[in-house]
Amino acid sequence: MSHLTHTPALEPTQDNTMILNMGPQHPSTHGVLRVLLEIDGETVVRLMPDIGYLHTGIEKTCEAKFYQQVVPLTDRIDYLCPMTNNLCYVLAVEKLLGLEIPPRAEWLRVMMNELTRINSHLVWLGTHALDIGAMTVFLYCFREREDILRLFEAASGQRMMTSYFRVGGVALEPPLGFFERVREFANRFPSRVDEYEGLLTANPIWMMRTRGVAKISAADAIALGASGPTLRGSGVDLDLRRDLPYSGYQNFKFKVPVHQEGDVFSRYLCRVQEMRESIAIVRQALDGLPQGPIKADAPKVVLPDREKMKTEMEALIYHFKIITEGFAVPEGEVYQAVESPRGEMGYYVVSDGSAKPYRVHMRSACLANMQTLPIMCEGRLIADVVAAIGSIDIVLGEIDR
Amino acid sequence: MALSPAVTQLEQLKGHPAVARLLTANLDAIEGVKFDREEMTIYVRRPMIRECCVLLRDDPNCSFTFLSDVTAVDWFPSEPRFEVVYHLFSISQKERVRLKVRLSGEMPALDSVTSVWPAANYFEREVFDLFGIRFNGHPYLRRLLMPENWEGHPLRKDYPVEGYR
Numbered sequence: 245m246s247h248l249t250h251t252p253a254l255e256p257t258q259d260n261t262m263i264l265n266m267g268p269q270h271p272s273t274h275g276v277l278r279v280l281l282e283i284d285g286e287t288v289v290r291l292m293p294d295i296g297y298l299h300t301g302i303e304k305t306c307e308a309k310f311y312q313q314v315v316p317l318t319d320r321i322d323y324l325c326p327m328t329n330n331l332c333y334v335l336a337v338e339k340l341l342g343l344e345i346p347p348r349a350e351w352l353r354v355m356m357n358e359l360t361r362i363n364s365h366l367v368w369l370g371t372h373a374l375d376i377g378a379m380t381v382f383l384y385c386f387r388e389r390e391d392i393l394r395l396f397e398a399a400s401g402q403r404m405m406t407s408y409f410r411v412g413g414v415a416l417e418p419p420l421g422f423f424e425r426v427r428e429f430a431n432r433f434p435s436r437v438d439e440y441e442g443l444l445t446a447n448p449i450w451m452m453r454t455r456g457v458a459k460i461s462a463a464d465a466i467a468l469g470a471s472g473p474t475l476r477g478s479g480v481d482l483d484l485r486r487d488l489p490y491s492g493y494q495n496f497k498f499k500v501p502v503h504q505e506g507d508v509f510s511r512y513l514c515r516v517q518e519m520r521e522s523i524a525i526v527r528q529a530l531d532g533l534p535q536g537p538i539k540a541d542a543p544k545v546v547l548p549d550r551e552k553m554k555t556e557m558e559a560l561i562y563h564f565k566i567i568t569e570g571f572a573v574p575e576g577e578v579y580q581a582v583e584s585p586r587g588e589m590g591y592y593v594v595s596d597g598s599a600k601p602y603r604v605h606m607r608s609a610c611l612a613n614m615q616t617l618p619i620m621c622e623g624r625l626i627a628d629v630v631a632a633i634g635s636i637d638i639v640l641g642e643i644d645r
Numbered sequence: 646m647a648l649s650p651a652v653t654q655l656e657q658l659k660g661h662p663a664v665a666r667l668l669t670a671n672l673d674a675i676e677g678v679k680f681d682r683e684e685m686t687i688y689v690r691r692p693m694i695r696e697c698c699v700l701l702r703d704d705p706n707c708s709f710t711f712l713s714d715v716t717a718v719d720w721f722p723s724e725p726r727f728e729v730v731y732h733l734f735s736i737s738q739k740e741r742v743r744l745k746v747r748l749s750g751e752m753p754a755l756d757s758v759t760s761v762w763p764a765a766n767y768f769e770r771e772v773f774d775l776f777g778i779r780f781n782g783h784p785y786l787r788r789l790l791m792p793e794n795w796e797g798h799p800l801r802k803d804y805p806v807e808g809y810r
Binding site for chain 1: 648651682684711713714716718732734736739741743763764766767788789790791792799800804
């Protein structure tokens with residue numbers, strides 16, 4: 245596997261090559277990724293990603309916050325799928341606490357999580373197509389994304405930084421008429437995916453730009469730690485929602501799209517088909533949504549309802565205690581992974597028994613996926629680098645944390 | 646779902662494929678085990694980490710071919726100060742195991758596993774950057790997230806949250 249470990253250097257290694265700097269301010273690097281290319285004419289000889297421009301030290305900040313105060317920070321890691329990060333973090337803390345979640349909260353979480361996945365894939369599809377030169381798709385995708393953001397705003401009060409999932413359940417019961425709006429969206433959405441596919445899937449220009457471009461084999465993808473559509477596009481059938489179910493995903497029926505070619509086109513197909521599966525999960529969640537409470541019965545951990553605080557002394561005391569002192573979590577450590585739109589998003593949370601996490605580590609799917617970039621691009625043209633970066637769907641906030 | 650106490654007896658956990666594989670190899674590599682909250686942790690002696698990783702990756706009963714994550718925890722001021730944590734995943738068995746190596750605070754260093762899983766490249770660079778733990782045999786051990794000329798390692802517990810001003 246020696247061909248997979250790279251030793252980047254800033255000097256050209258051959259007489260006929262030069263170093264070209266791409267980014268960090270470049271529209272197709274999806275944020276502040278800097279890529280150093282050693283090129284021979286138009287051909288990429290070596291590719292060296294340079295990251296860290298968006299490093300904010302979130303892991304360090306988490307250590308200084310109470311457990312419940314970390315939830316809003318997790319939104320800001322991956323700003324395209326905030327709910328997935330919320331979910332992963334709260335599942336980890338709930339596992340540390342040994343807390344059981346009422347079924348309605350679990351189903352709501354699954355529903356919101358799948359809407360988030362669609363939201364994230366829409367941004368990816370729009371920008372990826374824009375990079376390769378298909379302008380129209382971008383406008384179509386953002387039209388549907390706006391619908392989803394409005395749904396998030398209705399449920400959580402925020403469009404992007406939702407912080408909707410809390411330790412022990414979800415923050416609020418969704419407002420009246422919310423589920424009808426979701427159902428209306430779920431009915432409308434499959435025909436919209438047909439629209440995107442009509443513009444791209446059989447489009448000869450799109451196929452020429454994506455088919456056989458930036459290939460990676462299954463063995464290389466596994467060895468480099470790639471996950472999510474980047475791995476499934478290379479023919480590895482792995483989806484944590486199905487294989488290691490969390491948050492009640494075992495109650496849902498869905499297919500996991502896998503494609504064998506390992507090129508940009510098969511990763512594109514994986515994600516587009518995933519959107520259809522996600523909307524099917526949303527439908528199932530709507531149909532089978534159980535009645536009942538949305539928060540666990542754990543007064544020392546979960547904030548009481550406003551109404552109770554006005555009438556019950558204990559509720560007021562617990563509220564005051566949780567806000568001012570946090571809640572203590574038993575000693576231990578937990579690694580919880582979820583299938584984020586980009587792959588395996590994992591939270592490793594260590595508790596020393598106090599009200600603040602001793603250590604929070606985020607396993608970033610993008611960081612591992614980005615290691616596949618050199619293998620994908622070397623020996624190919626510069627224009628394919630843009631297609632490759634788009635196809636692994638990186639979010640720099642998650643890479644740099 | 647009440648929490649049950651952690652199991653730390655090696656005798657009770659012999660049946661776990663990863664533990665069994667490391668025991669049959671007879672390397673005396675296991676320092677301790679822990680089964681807590683449905684998660685398996687194996688404490689591995691520092692010089693043995695690379696061999697253990699190769700064994701667990703190549704054994705057909707384990708086949709931990711996927712390295713999920715490498716990170717570290719700083720237990721300052723107690724000794725051994727650092728724990729380097731590996732999360733392995735088996736795609737065929739759908740199983741996870743956590744390996745841990747304890748390191749002292751004086752010049753913490755251990756063998757790199759980049760030759761076992763190339764995925765460890767960035768993970769180990771990140772740990773080196775933020776904790777100052779050296780990985781011997783890493784092909785390019787440079788800072789990953791912080792600037793090249795940064796002083797100190799931010800995720801160490803003796804590094805202030807607001808940084809040095």
